[in-house]
Amino acid sequence: MQPELHDQTPVPVLRVISRDGHNVSRRDISPNALRVLYRLREAGFGAFLVGGAVRDLLIGGNPKDFDIATDATPEQVRGLFRNCRLIGRRFRLAHVVFGREIIEVATFRANTDNGSGERETHEDGRVLRDNVYGSIEEDAVRRDFTANALYYAIEDFSVRDFVGGFEDVQNRLMRLIGDPETRYREDPVRMLRAVRLAAKLDFEIEAATAEPLVRLAPLLSESAPARLFEECLKLFLSGHAEASFIGLERFGLLGALFPETAAALRSNRSGALRRMVLEGLRGTDSRVANDEPVSPAFLFALLLWPAYCRALMALQAGGMQPVEAQRRAADQVTLHQLSTVALPRRFSLPMQEIWLLQPRFSLRQRKRVFRLLSHPRFRAAFDFLVLRQAASNEHAADVEFWREAQLHPTETVAAHEQEHPDGETGEDGAPRRRRRRRRSNAKPAAE
Structure with missing residues (x-):
């Protein structure tokens, strides 16, 4: 008793x-x-x-x-x-x-x-x-x-x-x-620990222990961002990421850890972004179970992707050009998240690269293809593209092209050029005509 x-x-x-x-x-x-x-x-x-x-x-x-x-x-x-x-x-x-x-x-x-x-x-x-x-x-x-x-x-x-x-x-x-509220106030990170252990052990959080969680979630802002980063690694890289995420949602703690992601998921009525996050976390759990490496950069790229998408849409709606909006959104989301979770630069920079490489998968000009294939972040960015299909099937053609390009790059590019002889495809996958260069009347400079 x-x-x-x-x-x-x-x-x-x-x-x-x-x-x-x-x-x-x-x-x-x-x-x-x-x-x-x-x-x-x-x-x-x-x-x-x-x-x-x-x-x-x-x-x-x-x-x-x-x-x-x-x-x-x-x-x-x-x-x-x-x-x-x-x-x-x-x-x-x-x-x-x-x-x-x-x-x-x-x-x-x-x-x-x-x-x-x-x-x-x-x-x-x-x-x-x-x-x-x-x-x-x-x-x-x-x-x-x-x-x-x-x-x-x-x-x-x-x-x-x-x-x-x-x-x-x-x-x-x-x-x-003891008294749950008193114990949570002693150390607010106990709220995350309750969710993590329940997810790991497949335990239920007892009613009186669960009751203050939603109400006291803002106390997590008083915890050191570096400590919350370590707690995030425990939550999502221990083989129980999907259950931990669902627990954070259920008990109102997701918004305390990832405020902009939580806001983006609430505003995404189709639920596509949440499906993508859960699919990615299931994949993370599978890799951990198989003793395969999991990158914190990829994990945070996944967890903050809804926030990035929301910020990008807002910037483009304000008239900002796509390339500039992409960089600005990546910096904005990263900077805001650092006030809650201290994401080290060795993870935040690759995270941003994964995001910023996504539009390049629709550009299939020969030089661009080989340049992207040689990019050090290509494999992570491609895996992320595959994951995006959980949110939308519109990326299926890109996934198929780049899957073949990794196996047979020259043949894949040649086949694409035959299919689109007038030029490369744009970010929307439609053919795009090449601009003719004007001949310059100026003499070449002396060597």
Whole structure:
């Protein structure tokens, strides 16, 4: 059962699930995590596998990260492991490094301020610093979701539950520990985390946990844009992009992350742009599932394409020439998005190139074809063109031409020239006559 609340903080009630009551096995735990657990226990400290690893093992998943909670301080952990480094100011942590694997070790945190100055909160409730250490019971109630507050003990192979997380995992529920509004105000990014974990685990967000999301979505503007960029990568590059996007829409968070995209999707009555975005996110999920690379530049080109289309239409409606409007729209959308999500230039510039190459797929003059085929961003831009067919089938001829041009460039161009002997085709695919050059009477300059 869920413990009763007192002053908005749950009262921890220990429930021990013995080995025969759960499916967590040491065989499924990282050997390096087990080394850390046993070393801490041998040194006289309490140590538990905690959080997402326990949650994922309970539902039959394969955790990528194995975190440990202990009553040893970070300095004491470092004293036990030569391969340990301490990180963080907001949350002081110990990282025990085994080659490419890092086992994160956190000291039990208290949920109160002891006056030491190691816990700081902003006047709006955001936690700025939290290094007041406490007991395992205190640590459990200060975690975010009940499903993440489960502790696996190696001494008796039991799972320790203080806040009803075991039952919530069985029922596939994401439930915040404590008062939801208070917890979201402490850290607004928890709203994104709720959506992301629900999408990843195929959990439902519990009603009281979901209720404040639409109302508190504007709080995300107070989060650091660099942190929101990292959260976007977790949302959309972890194999659950489509479900995450739908969750953001459902709970009113899409507009807080991508305000211009959300506005463009609302104004697109046909739903074509949304279909394209969802199709692209499904493709991203498929690539992640197949261990294929996914470019953040392509991802953001997809997510911001509705905003770009809307900005481009507005600029052209104002009389701006197409080429200038395309560049202006790309710069405008990128600049506005940076105030919310800090998209690095190494991703924003290729993103813009993907957009700006789209009109060139309708230009099939010999030199233009070979120039575009040799462009370093050609493949990404072509994949994007293919994706645009989810919104409109008008690009089918272009897709077919460029698919053939990649395989047989010379023959494809020659066939096109025979079909359109009077000239190249314009951006609308219609034949366009070549302009005759006037002969100049001026003598050539001397070499």
